[in-house]
Amino acid sequence: MEYDDLGEDEDTSTTKVTVRVPLGTRLALTSGLERHQAWTRQLTAHHRAQLKGLTPPQKDTLRAEQRHALRVLRSHGRLLDKRDLLFAFGVRQELQARGWDRSWTGVDWEEIPMGLLPRAIGNSYPESLSLYLSAALVELVHAGCWTSSQESIRRLRQWHADCAAAVLPSRAEPQGGATAEYKRLAAGVTTTGEVYRAGIRRGLHAALHTPTPPPIKALAPR
Template identity: 40%
Template structure:
């Protein structure tokens, strides 16, 4: 997986930053050493906040998801989403099947809420229409999106409506890719050593 190699490289960058000669404690008293360690922690934290150090999958994907929301014009507050959007399972129109790789993440709660709300509200009309479609077609769609005989037009309507639904999974996957792209761009643009603190 590309993320593993990128994170390994970023952890090397973290060690490079943490081991910089600016943080040498030799000859310092306890107070001075504590002040240097605190400055080092602040500098590492700032590098992470600026997206200049992506040394965990959580940071990489958080940055990527924020960039995905920004690219879609969704990086603003949204009204809350209804209770039915909180339940387990897929939304109407979600693709069948899983994905070959799993990635466990701890993302900021506000970001998760923003993604879910944005997906719900931008897809609300299509979601409502899909629910109505399901009421009219109780036999539904097969796992392989094949229509029962004589219902091919209904399946095409389903596909058109489903294409208007943006699932949270789409945003998470796009965020992973944008995070990977950002990390690769960082690698190409960085000098060998971490830049000096401002």
């Protein structure tokens, strides 16, 4: 898992998260985006046609209404025509399903490791995707993973100290008989990659299977 903080202020900062994903994820992403982008192109043309013959103040009012309508569709997952929008929607859905979309009072942010180890053993994800998520959303993922996994992570750290195996933080996999013990302890950890992959699946499912908004002609004024 890789992170790059791209923002400058606390409220609008964006974090780039690179996630390993199963084969075929990129193709599914392309299909889902194309489906919704085709509808957006029709809607854009329809909106332009509505502006013809209006006065400047009327155009400003209608444009504001059009922008609001788009925001509503996107925020509810009805229109997922942008890559980052699709990812963010799916991750939010996953956080809600886990009960993690809340304020994490009492969390020691200084203690949370950015990579949130360990990585899964035996799982191979040949593709990678870069997600550009709000820093606040990334913090929710870290807080949820850390809170649900901190005892297991502490036990893994103790195991590492006792066995002198370079598992944490080098992330090298243990060998021989140590592997079984490591797997047992690691099973108690929810990694950020696991949460992001689940969020990506939710976003893709919504983009590929949720009905797009009504046909454009149904939106035309009578």
